[in-house]
Amino acid sequence: MQPVSASLNAARCSVTYGAVLRVPHVARLLTSTLIGRLPSGMAPLAIVLVGLDGGYGTAGALAACYLLANAAGGPVLGRLVDRRGQTRVLTVSALIATAGFALILVNDSQVLGALIAGFARPPLDATQRSLFRPLMPDRDHEHVVLALDASAQELIYIAGPLTAAAVAWAASAQTALLATAAIGLVGTLLVVTSPPSRAWRPTPRAADWLGPLRSTGLRRLYAAMACAGVPMGAIVPVAVRMGDRLQAPGLAGLLPAALSVGAVIGGIVYGARTRTGPVYGHLLLLCAMWAAGWLPLMAATGPVTAVAACLVPGAAMAPLLSAAYILTAHSAPEGRATEAAALLVAALDIGCAAGTAAAAAPLGLLLLPVGGAAALLLLVAGPTGDRRSLPFSAPAQTREAP
Structure with missing residues (x-):
């Protein structure tokens, strides 16, 4: 690899966030995936609140099942996306995850529901980054948009628990869990209906x-x-x-x-x-x-x-x-x-x-x-x-x- 010359670095203008957000479809993708990933911050607390009827041990175990299933399911779904494309895989996984959240509300099926909801959670964080690269005109833009996305992702872990707690306080823990499922489904549908996602094709x-x-x-x-x-x-x-x-x-x-x-x-x-x-x-x-x-x-x-x-x-x-x-x-x-x-x-x-x-x-x-x-x-x-x-x-x- 040849080193980048000092003159090239000096001539290169710093890429701004405004320049990145003006790239077609980037603002929509960032917004849609933030909505779709908000359940990452909402789900653990919502599941704990629903599981508290069985005690702290049960509530913690349910949340752990969700998180571990999520860690196992992400790479599997990522491989399916690379083979089959984004639209079908993300849509079907979002529907299955929604059903899993609903199943948590059934007393005898809480563990199964948590495992299904976690395993099937659409890997929007991974798919979004594969969409950014072909949209960006050069590597500078790509790195700035990834830094922006990493920062925005942290908002999920601020707004997510607050949203779940607010819904549970205003309505019930069960409503908070259903809201988690609905927000995830809506966000995923916003992503898969975007032009970059619909146009994305697997590479042989x-x-x-x-x-x-x-x-x-x-x-x-x-x-x-x-x-x-x-x-x-x-x-x-x-x-x-x-x-x-x-x-x-x-x-x-x-x-x-x-x-x-x-x-x-x-x-x-x-x-x-x-x-x-x-x-x-x-x-x-x-x-x-x-x-x-x-x-x-x-x-x-x-x-x-x-x-x-x-x-x-x-x-x-x-x-x-x-x-x-x-x-x-x-x-x-x-x-x-x-x-x-x-x-x-x-x-x-x-x-x-x-x-x-x-x-x-x-x-x-x-x-x-x-x-x-x-x-x-x-x-x-x-x-x-x-x-x-x-x-x-x-x-x-x-x-x-x-």
Whole structure:
């Protein structure tokens, strides 16, 4: 790979968010997928609220079933999308997920319903990123729109629980669950009826059961992102314990919200800046920031300092995810971009689930920096060559129509 010259970097204008949003169909795709992915933030709380009639243990088990099934189903549906196209797979999966949510309301079928709803949740985060690439005129635009999407995604985890709680308070937990299903279905239909999604066609590829997992570099990246996901899952139980220790129960909700707010701010700032150098180098730096960013929270002595400290790792979270998605997209085997992105989401989900479970231990607070540090170690020992030298900026290139 030839290096990008200094003169080319100097001549390149920074791509703005406005320029990206003016690209045809981008604004609709961002809005539609935000609606379709809102259940990711609503469903866990809505399921817990419905399951509380059976006790906290039952409620937690139902939510865990949903999350684990989601991690398992995403790559399967991603592979189907890469083989059959988006329209049929996303529409059918959305209908099945809706039926699964309804089944949770039937007492004897709650576990089955949670498994169905989780497994069939449309992988909109993965499919959207496969739509962005052919729409963008060059790699600069692609990286900015991915940074914008990573920031916007954090709004889901702020607005989702608030929406579920508001509907449950105004009506009932059952209504909140049905609203979750309806919003997911509407958002998915908005995506599949968009021109880019309807025009998207699978790329012919050789049969391979391992798919993206055959790539050593991607396997290492997935393992690293699973480690990076541990603090994302651990923050909720850690926040509960910290709230008890500091006699501030409100921290249970405030700390995860502060993390998401920090991610929104960090992602927007990161996407607005002109980036140079290899993507892999940015990923290493962001992983180091993700690990070190938790240290102020561990030293917090009061509720206010704890909330402020949680903004620090949040500022690295969305940029970290953006860089990981960029590397995944450019490392994916031909015709397997959706599956590769879905596997990245699954790795993060598995890490989140592990972090949530392990954070209940007495030393659960240590998981926050340790998860990021483990991810950094895996990446430092990662692949060399084209994957490490993939630059952020590249000349505009002709892309095939979607």
